[in-house]
Amino acid sequence: MTIRLEQPGDYREVENLTREAFWNVYRPGCTEHYVLNQYRSNPNFVHELDLVMEEDDRIMGHIMFSKAELVLDDGTRRSSWTFGPISIHPDYKRKGYGLKLLNYALEKARAMGIGFLCMEGNIGFYRHAGFDLASKKGIHYHAEPRDAEVPYFLAQELIPGWLKNNGIIEATYCPPRGYFVADENAEAFEAYEATFPEKVKLRLPGQLV
Numbered sequence: 349m350t351i352r353l354e355q356p357g358d359y360r361e362v363e364n365l366t367r368e369a370f371w372n373v374y375r376p377g378c379t380e381h382y383v384l385n386q387y388r389s390n391p392n393f394v395h396e397l398d399l400v401m402e403e404d405d406r407i408m409g410h411i412m413f414s415k416a417e418l419v420l421d422d423g424t425r426r427s428s429w430t431f432g433p434i435s436i437h438p439d440y441k442r443k444g445y446g447l448k449l450l451n452y453a454l455e456k457a458r459a460m461g462i463g464f465l466c467m468e469g470n471i472g473f474y475r476h477a478g479f480d481l482a483s484k485k486g487i488h489y490h491a492e493p494r495d496a497e498v499p500y501f502l503a504q505e506l507i508p509g510w511l512k513n514n515g516i517i518e519a520t521y522c523p524p525r526g527y528f529v530a531d532e533n534a535e536a537f538e539a540y541e542a543t544f545p546e547k548v549k550l551r552l553p554g555q556l557v
């Protein structure tokens with residue numbers, strides 16, 4: 349198994365992998381492959397953390413990171429970071445690859461000086477890589493009541509004390525706009541989706557939408 353930076357020649361394969369990984373998981377079909385397709389040219393995209401994982405001469409894992417912002421109570425904005433989508437091909441799920449890829453990426457992020465990450469995800473997976481509820485660190489989710497303990501909103505200080513050292517006691521997080529690209533431009537998304545092999549969209553228990 350190897351982990352390396354994504355190259356332009358990998359783009360289509362990685363978008364297809366993302367589509368395979370997310371298909372029917374959170375909604376009938378998925379949009380994460382389009383987010384990735386659009387995000388690579390977004391100024392917030394962190395190219396140094398655009399990583400693919402290979403096994404059996406095949407790309408079966410991918411992760412991407414983005415710059416983000418925290419908004420303090422007085423309206424001041426502070427730079428922060430988030431990540432995702434992270435994808436492991438269905439043939440390789442639940443074999444430890446996702447955690448290996450995530451831990452590798454987090455170590456690289458820390459070495460680059462990335463001190464704090466928050467994101468939406470399943471704590472059943474992310475707790476293995478050191479994530480906990482963001483509310484425990486005073487970070488609120490924009491779309492939820494301020495005093496709510498939001499089970500899917502997670503955070504981690506990669507550099508201990510980073511929040512305090514940056515004067516952040518409480519703040520609110522809103523995902524970067526690039527993550528909503530499929531909803532904002534449904535027609536362009538449908539045209540992009542049509543370039544992939546047909547797959548059946550299913551409404552399944554456990555989906556969010």
Ligand SMILES: CC(C)(COP(=O)(O)OP(=O)(O)OC[C@H]1O[C@@H](n2cnc3c(N)ncnc32)[C@H](O)[C@@H]1OP(=O)(O)O)[C@@H](O)C(=O)NCCC(=O)NCCS
Nearest residue numbers: 369370434435436441442443444445446447469470472473
């Ligand atoms: C989520 C994903 C990246 C995890 O990768 P993976 O290789 O399947 O996971 P791992 O084998 O490394 O799992 C590590 C641990 O997390 C747990 N875990 C993995 N996926 C989980 C999930 N969806 N929910 C809860 N726990 C999960 C595993 O059980 C394992 O714990 P254990 O050692 O106690 O059994 C992968 O399954 C995937 O691509 N899923 C579809 C896309 C997706 O949901 N991406 C994340 C968006 S938030």
